[in-house]
Amino acid sequence: MFNLSILKQFSRLSLCPATKAQINARPVSTATALQFRMTEPLCAEPMKKKKKLDPQIIKAREDRRRKKIEKQIRRLQKNAQQLKPIDEMEVPLHLLDQLGKRKRPVDVKPEVLEARALLQKEWTRYKREEYMSSVAQIDRIMAAQRRALDKLYEESEDLYYEAIMPDLSLIPYTIKGPVATPPIKDYESPDGEYIDVSKKWDN
Amino acid sequence: MIFKLLLQAELKLCQRTFARGLSSKPAWDIVTGVCIERLPVITPPLNEMQKKYKEMLYTIEVEKSLKSDHEVRHDNDKIQAELLKNESADVDLDAVSKITAQDFEDAANEELAQFKFADIVTEADKKGDKSSLERCLQRHLVLVTELQLGKDKKPLLPQGKWVEGETLRQTAERIVSEHCGPELKVQFVSNAPCGFYKYKYPSEIEGKVGAKVFFYYANYKSGKLTNKVKANWLTRTELMDTLPDRYKKSVHEFLIEESF
Structure with missing residues (x-):
């Protein structure tokens, strides 16, 4: 009988009655039979299984990377001490070889040397005079400007403050100096070839 | 001393403002x-002094310099010509027939002479x-x-x-x-x-x-x-x-x- 009671308990799950005993039972079942179910909706892909790497390989890889960086650092440090050579500063080897051939036979007489020394002294005096006169000139021009500004201050304070404002449009200032010979009108310069021989020094 | 200076500056300023105050209408x-x-x-022409000094600097510079390629070539040409005159056996005929340094210099000078600089006047x-x-x-x-x-x-x-x-x-x-x-x-x-x-x-x-x-x-x-x-x-x-x-x-x- 025990068996039967268990069956009765699970009767809801079964499609057909377990026993004929319930033949006179009500034809309408109040139990909700859940034969069909929907699976849970999945909003994501199932996780992939992580590949397990051999710890030794990982270590080797890390080592290799570190070694590479260390090598780079070492190379940079070595280069830091080595300065970029300036070709123009080095005497070409073929000149050094032919030094004897290229030396000029120079024989300067003592009188000439004396005259040169005197000229040098005279030149120094001349330059000093020139310097003094240009300083005096600058003083004179500055004094003229100071006077003009003072007079302007007496006339109008506003104009004075406008006048002493720095003129920022002057920066950057470029000026082309006087040249040795005057320009030739409508001169077409002959074409030349331009060869860039400068070396590249980036690594 | 500083106080005096300050006072003077102050007085000057007072004077100025006072003067301007009086003549209110410019x-x-x-x-x-x-x-x-x-x-x-x-550039301006050089004066006597500058000319003399420039000349001196030029001569000193030439004295201190080494011979250029062109000058070395000129010397070699001279030696070759000398050898040719003496009809020495070891004259390299290929070296002689080429244009001498002197020829090159003459050609360059001629070209320069042809170029006309603009006149200052x-x-x-x-x-x-x-x-x-x-x-x-x-x-x-x-x-x-x-x-x-x-x-x-x-x-x-x-x-x-x-x-x-x-x-x-x-x-x-x-x-x-x-x-x-x-x-x-x-x-x-x-x-x-x-x-x-x-x-x-x-x-x-x-x-x-x-x-x-x-x-x-x-x-x-x-x-x-x-x-x-x-x-x-x-x-x-x-x-x-x-x-x-x-x-x-x-x-x-x-x-x-x-x-x-």
Whole structure:
């Protein structure tokens, strides 16, 4: 009988009655039979299984990377001490070889040397005079400007403050100096070839 | 001592404000003059001293130098010629038949002689045309215009009255475009005036006793003057000859002297 009671308990799950005993039972079942179910909706892909790497390989890889960086650092440090050579500063080897051939036979007489020394002294005096006169000139021009500004201050304070404002449009200032010979009108310069021989020094 | 100095400065300031307070209505016209200067195009000639020193430096430099490739080649040519004369056996005929260094030098010299440098003395110098910019290339030139002052005309730097509401620099810029036309481009070198001049009118005009002229300095950049105005570009000496007596003194105050 025990068996039967268990069956009765699970009767809801079964499609057909377990026993004929319930033949006179009500034809309408109040139990909700859940034969069909929907699976849970999945909003994501199932996780992939992580590949397990051999710890030794990982270590080797890390080592290799570190070694590479260390090598780079070492190379940079070595280069830091080595300065970029300036070709123009080095005497070409073929000149050094032919030094004897290229030396000029120079024989300067003592009188000439004396005259040169005197000229040098005279030149120094001349330059000093020139310097003094240009300083005096600058003083004179500055004094003229100071006077003009003072007079302007007496006339109008506003104009004075406008006048002493720095003129920022002057920066950057470029000026082309006087040249040795005057320009030739409508001169077409002959074409030349331009060869860039400068070396590249980036690594 | 410091206190005294401070007091003096303070007193000066008081005096100034007081003076200005008394003459509340400016009895002077404010006028801006513009000194437009063309800087030298080519370098000034060297004087005796400079020539001598330059020559000395050149000789010293040659003495200290090594022979160039060209000179070495010239020496070799000489040796080869000597050998050829003596009909020595070991003359390298290939080396002799080539162009000698001397030939090369002659050709180069000829080419240089053919090139014509522009003359320092320009057309305008020959004609004595003072209105041209292409004159006296080695000197500073200042623009002088004829201005109507009262009844008579006077050669002066371009000038004009200051108008309420503009700064003196703006007045100067306006005067340049009014007097010289829009084509002339100049470079003002400062917001501040560089010189001052004051003159009295013969009789009061609109209650003004005279004019205070503030000079602005500008460098010529490019462009031409309009043909309407009668204007001259003058060197320093010409400037001193043309400008009125007292006026030229004030102008001379702020100009750079020429050393030749």
